[in-house]
Amino acid sequence: MRISRKPSVSIGLLFSQAGPYQMMGTEMLKSAMLAISEINESDAFDFTLVPHVRDPKGVVENYHAACADLIRDPGVEHIIGCYTSASRKQVLPIIERTDRLLWYPARYEGFECSDNVIYVGAAPNHNVVPLVRYMLEHLADSAFCVGSNYIWTWESNRVIREIVSAAGGQIIAERMLDLGETSVAHIVDEIVARRPPVVFNTLVGQSSYLFMRAFHAAATRAGLAVPVLSCSLCEPELKLIGADASVGCITSSGYFASIDRPENHAFVARWKARYGADSSPSVDGQYSYVAVMLLARAIRRGGAADVASVRSAAGNLRYEAPQGAVWVDPGNNHCVATPRLARSVQGFRFEIFWEAAQPERADPYLSDLDLSALDRVPASSQRTATMRRPSYLRVVK
Amino acid sequence: MNRGTTVPTVRGRHALVLLRDEPDIAVVRRQLDRLGMGVTVRRPGEAEADGAGIDLVFLDVDAAPEVGGGWSLGECAPIVAVVGTETPSRLKWMLDREPAAVLIKPLRSAGLYTAVVVALHQGQRRRETDARIEKLEGRVRSRRTVSSAIVRVMTRYGLTEPDAFALVRRAAMQRRTTLEHVCAEIAGDGELPLRAGVG
Structure with missing residues (x-):
């Protein structure tokens, strides 16, 4: 047996494996662990990563203590983790005070x-903006949120x-859980009664799966074909929602397992080899994988694992990720990445029907959003008269 | 610039603390205690404190009413908004409550005294401005009464407008009342002031 003589770098992994979004937390942890194994087995890196996992169980208040614990002992410089903004806001003060680096996937x-x-995941200009724009140009100028x-x-x-x-459009209603x-029944009933042209779904976790199932059933009964739009749905969630109810959802994301590029084929194959042929990587999982990869490459480039060296080495360091080329913009610490739109189809997969021509800079404050340059969907009378129903619309029989 | 500005006294003032996170509450409690201020804490979901005797309010902008936190605030003391998430949706919610001062989370002892002073000062200014506006609005409302009263005096005594005005003003001073009050009497078909003293 060959004994590794490589020096090791301790890193923290902060993912909830219980609570309302346990499935996503678990997927993210699995992806981060996959990346760590790959780094540790690779000859291209002259160090190994030692993960220290903490599970805040989806309780916001637990994040602070878990993060403080990672910083105190084992004393990590880098923490990859958090899923919700509420949890990120919890750890931010201690991360900043102790000058550590949070890789937020x-x-x-x-x-x-x-x-x-380091903001690895999508910013609003990558995510919600292309989806709303698409809605306005192709579906409707009003939505039920x-x-x-x-x-x-x-x-x-x-x-x-x-x-x-x-x-010139309008939001028909905003309902929250x-x-x-x-x-979820009262919201489903209201949607069926009001018959909006589009439902915008920003539910997360269990609420979303239950809603999608109940809405599919109710819409089927009522003979409605209302497309559901999402900025967060991913392949493992389609499975939780179920075969029919998960079909036809128009989703905005930087990653789908169906992305057709060699780096992604290889990633999906490695994922399935490790976690089972039935399983599929997810967008947040892929981002967690990318976070580890970017961190490892920045350590290698800078020759050190301390925060100052890594932060500076990570800037503009291009990595050919499963999601496409990605790099950290040193101007705002957000990743430059390619936005995509897809619709969910049978088999718990997404069919990608649009992607940006090249990776786009994150615009976290939406300073570059030009509202005057928006196209509007043609009036509904014109639409039915002149346009064929687009194929991505779910038709409920 | 107002040379007459003084830094408001904070000792003895009472703050209503409507915050969600315990570390923030602890920081506010400790610092206001050092400043000699009283503190009432209400966490999301807890019954509202009586607004009486409250000099300023610390309000958590992240704990909106929508999340079951939330505190209904009617007419109240000046607000120190405590901001965590700097998104426009939260900032709009904050602006709707017209904060007098703003603090950014995580709270620390530095900055709290400044926020308290600014909020108390702004609160005082706002009360003065409101009183002034109320007074001016009263004047605007009575302008028609004043002009019709002046016209009546001009016609009755054959005076120029400045002379009629001077006569009415003198009558108001002699009776220790306002010009508007005298004019309301004249316009309401009351007695005309004596012409004595008018040249």
């Missing part, structure tokens, strides 16, 4: 730019409302 609502965070009652929904709804209003809430 999830998409988020923007309006933050800490020197002590349903979401989990926290900052992600509040801010997404604001962006949706701002863009839709600028295009507390995180983890399982009673």
